[in-house]
Amino acid sequence: MSRHYQVAGRTLSAVDGVTEHFPAGSITTIVGRSGCGKTTLLRLLAGLTEPSSGEVRRDPSDQVGVVFQEARLMPWLDVADNVAFPLIGRLDRGEVAARVEEALMLVGLAETRRALPVQLSGGMAQRVAIARALAQQPDILLLDEPFSALDAFTRRKLQRTLVDIWQARRRTVVLVTHDVEEAVLLGERVIEMETGRVVGRVAIDLPFPREATDPAVVDHRRNILARLVGGTDPLP
Numbered sequence: 001m002s003r004h005y006q007v008a009g010r011t012l013s014a015v016d017g018v019t020e021h022f023p024a025g026s027i028t029t030i031v032g033r034s035g036c037g038k039t040t041l042l043r044l045l046a047g048l049t050e051p052s053s054g055e056v057r058r059d060p061s062d063q064v065g066v067v068f069q070e071a072r073l074m075p076w077l078d079v080a081d082n083v084a085f086p087l088i089g090r091l092d093r094g095e096v097a098a099r100v101e102e103a104l105m106l107v108g109l110a111e112t113r114r115a116l117p118v119q120l121s122g123g124m125a126q127r128v129a130i131a132r133a134l135a136q137q138p139d140i141l142l143l144d145e146p147f148s149a150l151d152a153f154t155r156r157k158l159q160r161t162l163v164d165i166w167q168a169r170r171r172t173v174v175l176v177t178h179d180v181e182e183a184v185l186l187g188e189r190v191i192e193m194e195t196g197r198v199v200g201r202v203a204i205d206l207p208f209p210r211e212a213t214d215p216a217v218v219d220h221r222r223n224i225l226a227r228l229v230g231g232t233d234p235l236p
């Protein structure tokens with residue numbers, strides 16, 4: 001599958017001949033430097049961008065939930081109503097309320113259900129965005145740098161929350177990140193991308209939850225970094 005763009009009269013391949021299978025119930029991370037095509041690939045998987053060639057194949061009955069880098073909440077709706085919003089009209093009221101409560105519990109925001117987005121910290125807002133996706137009970141959860149705007153403490157906490165939820169539910173999860181450590185902490189498999197192509201795949205055969213200080217995690221991180229940037233500098 002490929003996605004090309006015409007930029008200033010020339011063709012740019014944001015995603016270039018990617019052929020990837022994401023097994024049902026697996027958690028995969030996609031890592032690469034800024035501009036390598038991660039977001040475009042995730043948008044293709046989500047059906048938000050049309051491929052220039054090739055196709056995305058999945059069970060048509062599968063529900064897809066997407067979490068973006070910014071929470072994208074509706075400022076006039078409180079936390080619970082933001083989470084409920086995509087469900088209104090699709091499910092009866094009782095079911096909507098039950099799903100909202102469950103999703104808010106999972107992200108630890110049950111007590112905050114009546115707050116407005118303006119009253120939330122960045123981490124809380126992002127948890128609302130995750131709850132909104134979870135409440136749709138997606139078969140496939142796609143996350144585009146969902147924690148990158150957060151401080152290190154909140155990021156670690158939400159990474160743990162995501163792993164907990166994945167372990168409890170075993171839905172298909174694909175998470176895009178430029179943070180190699182995050183990719184290793186969260187992925188059963190890490191896909192390495194460079195200029196629109198998949199350049200590597202690494203199985204991370206370590207139990208969850210993983211610790212950043214675990215020597216095996218550090219090793220994987222170092223090896224992936226070495227391949228992607230030819231050194232140990234953090235990716236831009």
Ligand SMILES: Nc1ncnc2c1ncn2[C@@H]1O[C@H](COP(=O)(O)OP(=O)(O)OP(=O)(O)O)[C@@H](O)[C@H]1O
Pocket residue numbers: 005006007012013014032033034035036037038039040041178
């Ligand atoms: N709508 C578009 N029109 C033109 N070019 C685009 C468009 N979307 C993406 N691109 C280009 O495709 C390439 C890949 O972009 P993409 O956003 O997928 O990368 P990324 O790896 O997600 O980067 P980042 O981590 O900075 O978000 C970039 O060169 C970008 O400029």
